[in-house]
Amino acid sequence: MRKILFVGIISLLSFANCLVADSLGISGSIKGSEARSQIKEAALMSDILYYGSTDPANAGALTTLDLFMTDLFLEIDDNKYYKQSDVDKCVKDVQTIGLLILDPSKTVTTSKNCSDLKANGAII
Structure with a gap:
């Protein structure tokens, strides 16, 4: 009985840690590398639509340069976790403001929404 109680308490304490909950996807968070990927994907679509319509001859070069700059300006740690809702707001901004x-x-x-993305902190 004590073994079951001990395992239960250890499991509960481990589960309560934000990093464990984040990695399991329970807390509504995603890893920084996935957040970066989602934002860059939105940037790529915006660039293709914008530069493809305004400057088709140089669209490829301009899109590549802008994607490099977008990745450079993103202040996201690939190993930390970010709230999905905050990342979605940034993606929405990149899709609308970035295009229009x-x-x-x-x-x-x-x-x-993009410059203030904050990583989740640990609870314990």
Whole structure:
């Protein structure tokens, strides 16, 4: 009986740790590398649509440069976890503002939703 209680308490303490809950996907968080991937995917689509319609001759070079700049400006640690809802807000900004007003790399630096992405902290 004591073994079961001991294992139960250890399991509960381990489960309560935010990092464990994040890695299991229970806390509504995603890993930084996945967040970076989602934002870069949105940036790629915005770049293709924008530069493909405004400057088709140089669209490939401009898209490549802007994707490099977007990745450079993203302040995301690939090994930490971020709230999915916060990442979704940044992706939405990149899709709308990045397409209609600014390019995605400028959107990442100026949008509050993208520049203020904060990693989750540990509970214990």
